[in-house]
Amino acid sequence: VPSKRSPARLVVALSIAAALAVFLLYTSIAGGTTPSLKPSQLAGHQGTVSVAGRVVAPIGGDAHVNGLRFGLRDVEGAGRVRVVFRGSVPDLFRKGRDVVATGRLENGVFVASELSTKCPSKYAPKRDA
Amino acid sequence: MPDLGRAALVTALALLVYALVAGGYAAWRGRRRLALSAQNALLGAFGAAVVASVVLLAALARHDFSFQYVADHTSRELPLGYTLTAFWGGQEGSLLLWLLILTGYSAAAVALNRHAGRDVVAWVVPVLGLVGTFFAVVLVFVSSPFATQQAAADGAGLNPSLQNPYMAIHPPMLYLGYVGLTIPFAFAMGALLSRRTDERWIVATRRWTLAAWTFLGVGQLLGAHWAYVEIGWGGYYAWDPVENAALMPWLAATAFLHSVMIQEKRGMLKVWNMVLVGLAFCLSLFGTFLTRSGVIQSIHSFSVSSIGGWFLGFICLIVAGTTVLILSRLPLLRARTRLESLVSREATFLYNNLLLVALTLTILWGVVFPLLSEAVRGETSTVSKPYYNFFLHSFGLPLLLLMGIGPLVAWRRASLRALGKTFLWPLGASMVAGVALLAAGAGSSRVGVIAYTFSVFVLASIALEFLRGTRARKALGTESWPGALSSLVARNRRRYGGYIVHASVVFLAIGVAGSSAYQTVREQRLAPGETMTVAGKTLLFRGFETMRKPNHEAIRAVVDVYRGGDRLARLRPGKNDYFAEEQISNEVAIRRDYLGGDLFLIADQVNANGTVDLKALEKPLVNLIWFAGFVFLAGSLIAMWPDAREERRLAERYAGAVARA
Numbered sequence: 001v002p003s004k005r006s007p008a009r010l011v012v013a014l015s016i017a018a019a020l021a022v023f024l025l026y027t028s029i030a031g032g033t034t035p036s037l038k039p040s041q042l043a044g045h046q047g048t049v050s051v052a053g054r055v056v057a058p059i060g061g062d063a064h065v066n067g068l069r070f071g072l073r074d075v076e077g078a079g080r081v082r083v084v085f086r087g088s089v090p091d092l093f094r095k096g097r098d099v100v101a102t103g104r105l106e107n108g109v110f111v112a113s114e115l116s117t118k119c120p121s122k123y124a125p126k127r128d129a
Numbered sequence: 130m131p132d133l134g135r136a137a138l139v140t141a142l143a144l145l146v147y148a149l150v151a152g153g154y155a156a157w158r159g160r161r162r163l164a165l166s167a168q169n170a171l172l173g174a175f176g177a178a179v180v181a182s183v184v185l186l187a188a189l190a191r192h193d194f195s196f197q198y199v200a201d202h203t204s205r206e207l208p209l210g211y212t213l214t215a216f217w218g219g220q221e222g223s224l225l226l227w228l229l230i231l232t233g234y235s236a237a238a239v240a241l242n243r244h245a246g247r248d249v250v251a252w253v254v255p256v257l258g259l260v261g262t263f264f265a266v267v268l269v270f271v272s273s274p275f276a277t278q279q280a281a282a283d284g285a286g287l288n289p290s291l292q293n294p295y296m297a298i299h300p301p302m303l304y305l306g307y308v309g310l311t312i313p314f315a316f317a318m319g320a321l322l323s324r325r326t327d328e329r330w331i332v333a334t335r336r337w338t339l340a341a342w343t344f345l346g347v348g349q350l351l352g353a354h355w356a357y358v359e360i361g362w363g364g365y366y367a368w369d370p371v372e373n374a375a376l377m378p379w380l381a382a383t384a385f386l387h388s389v390m391i392q393e394k395r396g397m398l399k400v401w402n403m404v405l406v407g408l409a410f411c412l413s414l415f416g417t418f419l420t421r422s423g424v425i426q427s428i429h430s431f432s433v434s435s436i437g438g439w440f441l442g443f444i445c446l447i448v449a450g451t452t453v454l455i456l457s458r459l460p461l462l463r464a465r466t467r468l469e470s471l472v473s474r475e476a477t478f479l480y481n482n483l484l485l486v487a488l489t490l491t492i493l494w495g496v497v498f499p500l501l502s503e504a505v506r507g508e509t510s511t512v513s514k515p516y517y518n519f520f521l522h523s524f525g526l527p528l529l530l531l532m533g534i535g536p537l538v539a540w541r542r543a544s545l546r547a548l549g550k551t552f553l554w555p556l557g558a559s560m561v562a563g564v565a566l567l568a569a570g571a572g573s574s575r576v577g578v579i580a581y582t583f584s585v586f587v588l589a590s591i592a593l594e595f596l597r598g599t600r601a602r603k604a605l606g607t608e609s610w611p612g613a614l615s616s617l618v619a620r621n622r623r624r625y626g627g628y629i630v631h632a633s634v635v636f637l638a639i640g641v642a643g644s645s646a647y648q649t650v651r652e653q654r655l656a657p658g659e660t661m662t663v664a665g666k667t668l669l670f671r672g673f674e675t676m677r678k679p680n681h682e683a684i685r686a687v688v689d690v691y692r693g694g695d696r697l698a699r700l701r702p703g704k705n706d707y708f709a710e711e712q713i714s715n716e717v718a719i720r721r722d723y724l725g726g727d728l729f730l731i732a733d734q735v736n737a738n739g740t741v742d743l744k745a746l747e748k749p750l751v752n753l754i755w756f757a758g759f760v761f762l763a764g765s766l767i768a769m770w771p772d773a774r775e776e777r778r779l780a781e782r783y784a785g786a787v788a789r790a
Binding site: 014016035036064 | 362479480483486487498499508509511512513516652654704712713714715731733734736742744
């Protein structure tokens, strides 16, 4: 009788969904994720990571020639790292701003392939922060 | 003035608490007059929210910098239009907008809905009161737009990227969508609380859900267009957490809109619908939470603020309450009929739902992954574009295909032979298209070819549906072809409006696939007089122009675009330097080509020696995305349009239902 069989089918459909969920869990745990670190946590990390920190001097170089060079330090703390970045520099990039750089550590210098700034907190009142 | 605003908010809070408490008591004990007064309290709360909003607007218009909110988000040089849109440029104002829309919707929904039945509405009022109370509490005690300070001489200005005409329309659209999902949620809970778990709550809220869903969809497309013309990285969607925050409730609501049709027609999936409406509402709260809490790094996360905990608490409350309520009413939610075959309209709806929910949950997983990984492993990890693209392809492409199959499959059970006959033409058309695309060299992107082949299939099956329907009407009478077509649509607005929405999704898919899978990007440093080429066009850099505007200085690179010997256009990409805000913003230049693709120029870096680092993108078919927005809106409006015949049918049906009960 069809009316007896169909709940089983629903269960099949739902278990497909469950299987997909497990698959999902697997892919996100096993790979395809980028650790987000502070400059002070960078030492010893292999592979691609993203580093969030505050831009510090000296800032030099040309992002479209040999690369923009700048320092990045922990937003709260003392750890720092030198960064070299080639590509499009975000408009909001400047000393004292918080940025996220994605790339890898090579010989003590962080070679970034992506650079993005976080909006300065104009959107919500500063006194909240 | 600020006192008036504060008083209005406190009044709104008091009225909403009354709607919650008195409305709840009235519904519980069946006190009709008390229930009516609770309804009136909702109306009154709307009035109070209007007063509060007017006070804030007036303060903005008068540059009253004794309001902290006005000082923090506007400046004297800011044009009046943007000064007024700063209403939703910040957190407190956005919350006030939420409250205003919520109370407005609540008043209208309660006043207008007769189908749902009096006992359902009696319970809807306290649910709406609860949601409203939450926002009013946050506005009164935590994040008030009426906080005052020593009046400053000038304000801090508005974020330059918010100084854009889209600012006037994109956020309110999204809010209308987010908040609109409260109404179906409240009616669903009302149905559960009053134990009236038939389809009446669905019928009563169908247009509300559709409207909220349309606002959310259009709002997102406007946001994408804003990002495309203003933010200037050459794209329109970046899988940013806050963008995802709007996409998730839209996907959940899409699933809900489809699955309620199954409940209406066949009385199935009752529990599922309750879960979906709860999911959609919670995701819309979560979206507001994400935008406001700063808990996840995002280009939109403007700062860590004090309201995150409140939102999280409220979301937990809603999730727990909904779960308990559904579980306690499970016996009432038993299906009238069962799924008879895996090849039937119901089954395709079910697959559509599973895919949509899977896609929603995948995105949710990606959004909260940084938080989870930090909690589990002590190290924050993020997932990026490849993750989202992978799941968009694996769930989105089958969804696209289903859109072509679903509408042509018979209810209850369909024979495979009949299906083969139905799909002969669409299948043939898509095969031809696939071969033609491969021959034309589109094979460079496998996903692109699959998406286009599926798109042709869906468009062909939609066209076939219109053709069959029109022919059948033509055969009935003496109508002309256009007359037959329009009366066909007019008589089945939901169905054919739905098909038009489907067509818009196909256009969207074509535009997205074209502009991402087949785009060309070139970058080069140019001195005045030098050229570069992109996609067969030559770009000649002539030099810089600078202009001084009231609140910013504009620098533009003048670039002439040639194809062969003909000059196609003069474009001026550049940058604006805003004085008060101390910010620079990128101003891109776009040469529109509605049939081909846009040429998109970014003056990536303006160098002191007079050279420019120019980035040029050729984005094929990108304009189909915006065109899809208009088609989407048209389809939704057709599906939503009031229909006297439908009203009559429903009135008869539920008069019968009441008589039986």
